[in-house]
Amino acid sequence: GEEVAQTPKHLVRGEGQKAKLYCAPIKGHSYVFWYQQVLKNEFKFLISFQNENVFDETGMPKERFSAKCLPNSPCSLEIQATKLEDSAVYFCASSRTSGRASSYNEQFFGPGTRLTVL
Amino acid sequence: GESVGLHLPTLSVQEGDNSIINCAYSNSASDYFIWYKQESGKGPQFIIDIRSNMDKRQGQRVTVLLNKTVKHLSLQIAATQPGDSAVYFCAETNSGNTPLVFGKGTRLSVIA
Numbered sequence: 001g002e003e004v005a006q007t008p009k010h011l012v013r014g015e016g017q018k019a020k021l022y023c024a025p026i027k028g029h030s031y032v033f034w035y036q037q038v039l040k041n042e043f044k045f046l047i048s049f050q051n052e053n054v055f056d057e058t059g060m061p062k063e064r065f066s067a068k069c070l071p072n073s074p075c076s077l078e079i080q081a082t083k084l085e086d087s088a089v090y091f092c093a094s095s096r097t098s099g100r101a102s103s104y105n106e107q108f109f110g111p112g113t114r115l116t117v118l
Numbered sequence: 119g120e121s122v123g124l125h126l127p128t129l130s131v132q133e134g135d136n137s138i139i140n141c142a143y144s145n146s147a148s149d150y151f152i153w154y155k156q157e158s159g160k161g162p163q164f165i166i167d168i169r170s171n172m173d174k175r176q177g178q179r180v181t182v183l184l185n186k187t188v189k190h191l192s193l194q195i196a197a198t199q200p201g202d203s204a205v206y207f208c209a210e211t212n213s214g215n216t217p218l219v220f221g222k223g224t225r226l227s228v229i230a
Contacts, residue, residue, distance in 0.1 A: 004161075031215045033217060033218075035217075035218075035220075040126070040156075040205065040223070041126065041222065041223065042220050042221070042222055042223070043162075043207070043209075043218070043220040045217035045218065045219070048215065048217060050215070055215065056216070056217060058217075059217065091161050091162070093161075093218075095215055097215075104150040104167070104169070104211065104213055104214070105214070105215055106152075106164055106167070107218060108164075109154075109161035109162045109163070110161050111159075111160055111161050112160075112161050
């Protein structure tokens with residue numbers, strides 16, 4: 001598609017339950033990024049993929065969070081045993097591959113998934 | 119209801135006036151800077167970008183200024199319209215597909 005799609009729009013989980021969020025990048029884009037936004041404030045980078053390979057996971061909490069981008073499937077972000085502080089809006093962004101290492105590739109953002117942990 | 123950003127700086131401007139939103143960035147090695155607009159319930163929307171080898175770039179009704187000496191970025195919106203009401207974020211990054219580092223947002227409120 002021509003827009004980044006994220007599902008579900010809203011997700012409510014009890015503390016300790018699992019949450020799984022999905023992202024379909026723009027067709028033809030090779031890179032996928034996940035960001036967490038708490039209270040409409042700053043964005044925190046979590047992880048990025050180049051096709052199905054993890055590209056950068058420096059922002060990813062080592063425990064409880066995992067992510068995948070498998071061929072011919074939406075990318076996913078999964079939180080095991082959610083905690084109250086996981087409540088946030090999770091944004092996915094995608095960008096295309098550039099032939100030049102020096103160029104910047106614009107990241108296009110999806111509408112986000114609002115996760116509420118009760 | 120939806121949570122609102124706490125402690126977000128707010129700029130209120132009269133419709134038709136010019137708006138200036140400021141941002142201090144953190145990494146002197148960053149070479150790309152982007153301004154995003156985020157409306158309620160939506161993802162960030164690209165407005166304008168600038169590379170570190172420039173100090174000014176103009177788009178339609180928007181201008182971005184970059185001062186690398188003091189690590190400062192500003193967004194100027196000419197003839198502000200009610201549709202410009204949103205939260206604005208600056209972001210910095212390096213070339214390629216590196217993650218964006220976002221600054222704190224500024225809420226722009228346009229008074230009709």
